[in-house]
Amino acid sequence: MEASLYVVAVLVSSGLAVSVATWLWSHDLDRAARVFALMLSLYPLVGLFVVGEIVATDRTLAIAFFVLHAAVVAVIVPLWFLFAIRYTDRGHWLTRPRLLAFGGLLAVLAAIQLTDPIHGLVYEYAITTDPFHHVAATPTPLFPIFALFQTVPYLGAMGLLGYHAAVEAPAKRKRTLALIVGFLPPLFTVAGWNAGVIPGPLDGASNIASAWSLAFVAWAVFRYQLFDILSLARKRVFEDLRDPIVVVDPDRRILDVNRAAVGTFPALADADSAKLEERLPPIVEDDTIVQSFTDYGEESREFEVSISPLVTAGDTQGYGLVIRDVTAINRQIRDLKQQSAQLERFASTLSHDLRNPLNVANGRSELALETGDLSHLEATLDAQQRMGQIIDDVLALSREGRTIDEPERVRLKPVFEDAWASTATPSATEEIEPDADVVVYADPGRLQNVFENLIRNAVEHASPTADDGATDDEPSDDQPAGRDATGVTITLGRHAEGFYVEDDGPGVPADERERVFEYAYTTEETGTGLGLAIVDAIASAHGWSVSMTEGSRGGARVVFSGVDIVEAGPEAVEEVPGVVTDGRESTG
Structure with a gap:
């Protein structure tokens, strides 16, 4: 009765091994998984030879079955070591001579x-019925040497x-631990048999215990896609690219990450089975992985x-998500576009703006x-001064329009206040909306220049005395309702x-709003129209777009879009300094 139960247990475990090995082999697997499947396919042979040993009535035949299953077991353990090498990405160890x-x-x-x-040399044989x-089989004195070739590969x-799970691949820790736990029962079986x-036969007991191991590993295969998705990911992207790589399942649970991903996004460390949007929020929008x-x-x-x-x-x-840092490339693209725009502006200046004063100077x-009338030379000198002013303005525009390579975290409010303090605004009123005290990525010096130009432009063109001839004491009839007669309010x-x-x-006017940022657009004969052109150039250098619309109180509103705003609470905003002016840091 005991022999029958033992034989049934051995055959059931062998059948389980065949099933798992066949399932693994039927999939598109890498070399590590194929070594694993090959190792499993040997367990049924062990089971059949053990059964033959038990049912054989002839002593010689029983010993023959014993040496057969012992020979197969001698091969299984080294294959287990070969699988571990492959699984832990140490395939480079397996050179042709070593193989x-x-x-x-x-x-x-x-x-x-x-x-x-x-x-x-290994055993002394006898038949027992207990x-x-x-x-x-009783081990000989030489048996420990033979057993060493099985113990060392197993350990x-x-x-x-263990090292792979603890140090090298934290994201694969659960899957690797599943393998380790799955192959502990054979070790305990040997200890229990020796005690x-x-x-019954040791190899038979190991075969039965391995059935539980194989069931556990099979669960890991289905639950964590041990060989399917991870093997494909490593073969297709992990081994070929150095960019950050993240592998997720259809529900966006993180299955694996490479070292570059953890180095670029530290939140991905130890992120096994976590949702992608929990560790890297910007990459998911509306339950969809974005492309940028x-x-x-x-x-x-x-x-x-x-x-x-x-x-x-x-x-x-x-x-498999391959994440590429394109910051430098995008900056270069913006720089090239900005340089192209500057070249076109320079060409226009040389062909048009400089031609008029040059013709005047030559003619006079x-x-x-x-x-012999030297009074003509006064007009010549005026024309030459005009040309010098144009050249200086174009050079200034060129300097301000250079692409911002390394923007800093800057608070808008203190930069605006520093610009206000450095601009003559005796009749103007400053107003900062509460939600405008935010942090942006910008060059603080050039951002202050933007505000200075906008403030100066508003004071010169939007104050009551600038456009209708009214004095501070005598407001014009067409002054917008609610506007302070003493000056313009800038918000x-x-x-x-x-x-x-x-x-x-x-x-x-609506039909003029697109032209106000063009070089040389001005409503005054003495101006060069550089102010808003510089604003546009600096905005483009940051990667922003700028436009003009009607303000909330009827005036002009200059709008900056595409700005990288740091979404932070009041405490975080207070930690970000303003621009440094004259050696003093603005605190807002």
Whole structure:
């Protein structure tokens, strides 16, 4: 009765091994998984030979079955070590000479075991019936040397997996621990058999115990997609690219990350099975993985995301996300666009703006030579001064329009206040909306220049005396309702995509609003129209867009969009300094 139960248990465990090995082999697996499947396929052979040993009535035949299953077991343990090498990404250890030596070692171990009844180097054989018929093999003094070739690979494999889980691949820790736990029962089985607690042939007991191990590992395969998605991801992207890579399942649970991902996004460390949006929020919008996003950390960085479906057996089991830092590339693109715009502006200046004063200077100089009237030289000098002013303005525009390579975290409010303090505004009123005290990524010096130009422009063109000839004591009849007659009110505010500066002056006609940022646009004969052109150039250098609309109180509103705003609470905002002016840091 005991023998029958033992045989049934061995056969059931062998059938389970066949099922798992067949399932693994039927999928698109990498080399590590194929070694694992090959190792499992040997367990049914062990089970059949153990059953043959138990049911054989002839002593010689029983011993023959014993040496057969012992020979197969001698091969399984080294294969377990080979699998651990592959699984822990140490395939480079397996050079061709080493593989040949490894195969030779397996052949020698199997040959020694198979021929042991002849030379008796490993066991001394006898037949026992306690508790049922089987071969009782007593180890010889040379047995520890033979066993060393099985003990060392087994412990080495467990050590590799343990180190891999603890140090090298935290994101794969649960899957690796599943493997370790799954292969502990054979160790306990050997200890129990040596203690006399487990009856029958040792290899039979190990075969039965392995059934539980294989069931546990099979659960890990299905639950954590141990060999399918991770193997494909490593083969397709992990081993070929150095960019941050994240592997997720269809529900966006993180299955694996590479070292570059953890180095770029520290929140991905120990993120096994966590939702992607919990560890890297900008990459997910409306339950969809985006193709580009901006990370607002110590510095603003721009990323593009390549999404590769990972398919096994015709089904999408997850996605490999390759995240590329395109900050430098995008800056170069913006720089090239800005340089191209500057070249066009310079060409226009040379062909048009400089031509008029040059013609005046040439004409008046010729008249002075022909008539001897030196009064013509005054006009010549005026024209030359005009040309010098244009040249200086274009050079200033060129300097301000250089692309911002390393923007800083800057608070809008103190920069605006410093610009106000440095601009002559005796008759103007400053107003800052509460929600405008935010942090943006910008060059503080050039951002202050933007505000100075906008404040100066509003004071010169939007105050009552600038456009209708009225004095501070005599407001004009067409002055906008609610406007302070003593001067213009200039307001800094925020909108969804950036910020704005507006005044309550007469505003700009709708058909003129697109032209006000063009170089040389001015309503005064003495001006060069540089102020708003510089504002546009600095905005473009930051990667922002600028436009003009009607203000909330009828004046002009200059709107900046595409601004990287740091969404932070009041406490975080207070920690970010303003711009440094004259050696003094503005505190707002």
